Amino acid sequence: MTERTERSATPRKPQLSFWQIWNMCFGFLGIQFGFALQNANVSRIFQSLGAPIEDIPMLWIAAPLTGLIVQPIVGYLSDRTWTGLGRRRPYFLVGAVLATLALLAMPNSPTLWIAAGLLWVLDASINISMEPFRAFVGDQLPTAQRPSGYAMQSFFIGVGSVVASVLPFALAHLGVGNTAGPGEVPDTVRYAFYFGGAVLLLSVGWTVLRTREYPPETLQSFDDALPEPPRPNRDRVRCALFGASWLVVGGLVATTISMCGLDRQLYVLAGMIGAFGVALLVRGMIGAGGGFATVMDDLHSMPPTMVRLAVVQFFSWFALFAMWIYTTSTVTQLHFHSSDTTSAAYNEGANWVGVLFAAYNGFAALAAIAIPWMVRRWGLRWSHLCNVSLGGLGLISIALIRDSQWLLLSMLGVGFAWASILSLPYALLSDSVPATKMGVYMGIFNFFIVIPQLVAVSLLGALVKFFFAGAPAGALVIGGVSLFVSGLCVLWVREPGTGAAA
Structure with a gap:
């Protein structure tokens, strides 16, 4: 029997209707609502609770670290879960409940360190819900519909973020208090977080109740299911030696930082x-089997497409993290001429940042409608190159424009980049991994979102201080260049149905 005959004998994964795709992606509205509130307001909360601007990147470290730890664990577990609620949906629900509780508590933090701890809880909870949603699209949709599924997620991300980002601004115009005393969070932020918790829980609940999942055996029987690769036979001694080498390098870097008095x-x-050295050491000391060994082995044996996409993701998310950390301080200093968190000018500027973040997410929702058309016309890679290049121009222009109203034009480019980053790399990835490992590979793929954020935390402060005399706008210029690099790197990635990368 030929390969073509064997494939034709297996069932095809059914195409879903528009409303079925809508229901399965609707929960992302709430997830991104919470995520957008976090991105637009956490730096403001930290500054309101007394954090100096140079320490804010370190306080943000909780967010990427939790993703690094949580997503591969959740991906590994969800691949092996089957309950009355299905495979991925139990994680949607648990994450939504925990994230809602964190959103209710964060604006009431009495101290800076409690706020930093609640950011850890909030980000971990959002990640518990978010990671299975990525795998969910790969599970439910055939290859041809996956770009549309991820674009639908981008649409809901845009819509949710628009409302979440603009909420403090809108509440201020409705008469809610927008200033507070030292060590207190304004009521505009507090009520926005309360509303966000309700939206998150209700929208995820809609997806949980309105969708169904394929049992694992059915999923594996479809004609687009890639076979599970053989488990690699790792040399434990070699693995431990590599781990020891990485650990020594980490120690040398730390010693150099201390001896030279470099930025902490x-x-x-x-x-x-x-930490990577320790992980390799532990893998070398334990045998095959178990969650940790499986994740480490899958990391070692990633498909070539995933390795190339990792480089694309690194530069994309480095840029995004620079934007999230430094946009508030850039806009308040350049356009509203204040760094005093208790002043009306600073809080007016911080609210305008919320509007700008709402704008880029609104443009992202529109871009999500256009992206499937772009993919049909230009393909996945060239569409992504175009979109992230627009984002690079948008970030750099924030440092050059002096009229704050014109920053909305900057957000147009950022919106197209954001929609593309949230959809097209996942469409490229989901076509290259087996169905039985969709969750764990989506979780590992998050490493290449988290690692650049950790690199940004460690380097951005020093780069801005050294090259831009501490001006936060310099971080946005660095982010813009990083987006251009990510666009060029995507041309290195193989596209489904083509023989090689450009």
Whole structure:
């Protein structure tokens, strides 16, 4: 029997209707609502609770670290879960409940360190819900519909973020208090977080109740299911030696930072190197089997497409993290001429940042409608190159424009980049991994979202201080260049149905 005959004998994964795709992606509205509230307001909360601007990147470290730890664990577990609620949906629900509780608590934090701890809880909870949603699209949709599914997620991300980002601004115009005393969070932020918790829980609940999942055996029987690769036979001694080498390098980097009196945020970079060494050492000391060994082995044997996409993701998310950390301080300093968190000018500027973040997410929702057309006309890679290049121009222009109203034009480019980053790399990835490992590979793929954020935490402060005399707008210029690099790197990725990368 020929390969073509064998494939024709297996069932095809059914195409879903527009409303079925709508229901399965609707929960992302709430997930992104919470995520957008976090991105637009956490730096403001930290500054309101007394954090100096140079320490804010370190306080943000909780967000990427939790993703690094949580997503591969959730992906591994969800691949092996089957309950009355299905495979991925139990994780949607648990994450939504925990994230809602964190959103209710964060604006009431009495101290800076409690706020930083609640950011850890919030980000971990959002990640518990978010990671299975990525795998959910790969599970439910045939190859031809996956770009549309991820674009639908981008649409809901845009819509949710628009409302979440603009909420403090809108509440201020409705008469809600927009200033507070030292160590207190304004009521505009507090009520926005309360509303966000309700939206998150209700929208995820809609997806949980309105969708069904394929049992694992059915999923594996479809004609687009890639076979599970053989388990690699790792040399435990060699693995342990590599781990020891990475650990030594991490120690040398930390020693150099200490002896040369370099920026203390660089210790994050040394810690990342050392932690990877420890992980390899542990893998070398234990046998095959178990969740940790499986994740480490799958990381070692990633498909070539995933390796190339990792580089694309690194530069994309480095840029995004620079934007999330430094846009508030850039806009308040350049356009509203204040760094005093208790002043009306600073809080007016911070609210305008919420509007700008709402704008880029609104443009992202529109871009999500256009992206399937772009993919049909230009393909996945060239569409992504075009979109992230627009984002690079948008970030750089924030540092050059002096009329705050014109920053809305900057957000147009950022919106197209954001929609593309949230959809097209996942469409490229989901076509290259087996169905039985969709969750764990989506979780591992998150490493290449988290690692650049940790690198940003460790390097951005030093780069801005050294090259831009501490002006936060410099971080946005660095982010814009990084987006251009990510666009060029995507041309290196193989596209489904083509023989090789460009």
